[in-house]
Amino acid sequence: MITEQDVFHLLDKLKVTASGLDLIPSWFLRIGAPIFCKPLAHLFNSSLIHATVPVQWKSADIHPIPKIPVPLTPSDMRPISILPVVSRVLERLVFSKYLLPSFSALPASMSLTNQFAYRPTSSTTAALCAILSHISDLLIEHPHVTVITFDYSKAFDTLRHSSVAAKLSPLNLPYCIYNWILSFLSNRTHCTSFQGKLSPPANISASIVQGSVLGPTLFNLNSCDLSPISVHNRYFKYADDAYLIVPASNVSSIPDELAHHSAWAEKCNLKLNPNKTAEIVFTRKGHKLPPPNPGIIRSDSIKILGVTVDNRLSFTEHVNTVVTKCNQSLYALRLMRQHGMQQNALQAVFKATSVSKLLYAAPSWWGYITKATLECLEGFIRRARKFGYYSPSDHDVKTLCKSADDCLFKRVLSNPAHVLRPYMPAQRPIFYALRKRTHNYMLPRKDNRNFLNRMLFSDLY
Numbered sequence: 001m002i003t004e005q006d007v008f009h010l011l012d013k014l015k016v017t018a019s020g021l022d023l024i025p026s027w028f029l030r031i032g033a034p035i036f037c038k039p040l041a042h043l044f045n046s047s048l049i050h051a052t053v054p055v056q057w058k059s060a061d062i063h064p065i066p067k068i069p070v071p072l073t074p075s076d077m078r079p080i081s082i083l084p085v086v087s088r089v090l091e092r093l094v095f096s097k098y099l100l101p102s103f104s105a106l107p108a109s110m111s112l113t114n115q116f117a118y119r120p121t122s123s124t125t126a127a128l129c130a131i132l133s134h135i136s137d138l139l140i141e142h143p144h145v146t147v148i149t150f151d152y153s154k155a156f157d158t159l160r161h162s163s164v165a166a167k168l169s170p171l172n173l174p175y176c177i178y179n180w181i182l183s184f185l186s187n188r189t190h191c192t193s194f195q196g197k198l199s200p201p202a203n204i205s206a207s208i209v210q211g212s213v214l215g216p217t218l219f220n221l222n223s224c225d226l227s228p229i230s231v232h233n234r235y236f237k238y239a240d241d242a243y244l245i246v247p248a249s250n251v252s253s254i255p256d257e258l259a260h261h262s263a264w265a266e267k268c269n270l271k272l273n274p275n276k277t278a279e280i281v282f283t284r285k286g287h288k289l290p291p292p293n294p295g296i297i298r299s300d301s302i303k304i305l306g307v308t309v310d311n312r313l314s315f316t317e318h319v320n321t322v323v324t325k326c327n328q329s330l331y332a333l334r335l336m337r338q339h340g341m342q343q344n345a346l347q348a349v350f351k352a353t354s355v356s357k358l359l360y361a362a363p364s365w366w367g368y369i370t371k372a373t374l375e376c377l378e379g380f381i382r383r384a385r386k387f388g389y390y391s392p393s394d395h396d397v398k399t400l401c402k403s404a405d406d407c408l409f410k411r412v413l414s415n416p417a418h419v420l421r422p423y424m425p426a427q428r429p430i431f432y433a434l435r436k437r438t439h440n441y442m443l444p445r446k447d448n449r450n451f452l453n454r455m456l457f458s459d460l461y
Helices: 004-012 026-031 033-049 085-105 124-141 161-168 175-185 214-223 248-267 316-338 343-358 371-387 397-414 451-457
Strands: 059-066 077-082 144-153 188-194 202-204 234-238 241-247 278-283 301-304 307-310
Touching: 004 026, 004 033, 004 085, 026 033, 026 085, 033 085, 033 175, 085 175, 085 214, 124 144, 124 234, 124 241, 124 451, 144 248, 144 301, 161 175, 161 214, 175 214, 241 248, 278 301, 307 316, 316 343, 316 371, 343 371, 371 397, 397 451
Parallel strands: 059 188
Antiparallel strands: 059 077, 144 241, 144 278, 188 202, 234 241, 301 307
């Protein structure tokens, strides 16, 4: 049963968020948490016991957000569904009390270890670290490695409910919770708010509601049975993005893998986006590229979770692109200064925008860059210091990257449930007490480019 304390703790910690069609604001629920927790707990328990979601909570208000600077067609807009705040509170309780504990005992055919989105401790940085580490390890023994990227069109909006129900049924869930989730997905409606006008409600027969709390988790659950045909190939997933990594000795399996992935997507009512399905081949020095796979665009560089990865793993193109964008932001800072913004405020804006953009997912890629590329980053920082946007007492790029490394590695070591823990080597037993070490993991082959490998050797004693 959901208690008053459970509801109060969630209401009391509500952050500022948009209201749904019921127009009940989050600040009102947070202020009235001591009063609302008892009736809401009773309402939540009644909803779960009877496996029925109130009709008012099944209506979403869609706010279109442009994907590109100048949208021309509806497909250029990203539909963000805004649900009532009370509905999201109940979803969070269902997730924490029932869904999350059931993930600890998934069937053998389902796995979430290669899914890096919408999980505790997950991040794009962790996903990139795992992907690049696997590619580098394969290149030690194989002359080339092929990575195929998959992307779906409107994945959250087209996912079939029957597919989600089939993945929920093997979980250790109470029957009322299973039926409540099915009730949550079925018979939904949505309206679209645009330029101050609200459209009439429209019924939807698919979708897992991207703006909901349960939606992303249900999408992860639906894709957890997508696995490669060959045991030598490997999938890495981040929400609706999937990356298939194939070593050179197994390239003959790629056509079968593509057919298998297409059949799985069709079964789930997902449509593969051909414009974003591409392959990139990483080769060792002195080896030739394999012939391209028919029907797939081969590229010398692809964007993986916001980071441009080239086939030489140099990340020069990524750094140049980011530095160019950061240079353009200096013009905005100059305008702010002309309008009277103080020096400390300018430096805070610079750190929040340009520095964070430079260091995005840095633990995954900065070990691969050359001295010339690092000098490009340092040159931008020197220019910002010259204009007064970055304090002379602040750290340089190399120190900032090392600080990001230490922060992430400490989280991995301190949390046994961290998404990167399965990629750590085995621990060796210690039968004696000598000097304290930072860790007791067995040391792999040294490679300062990869995050985990680099940190296992860093400050070991």
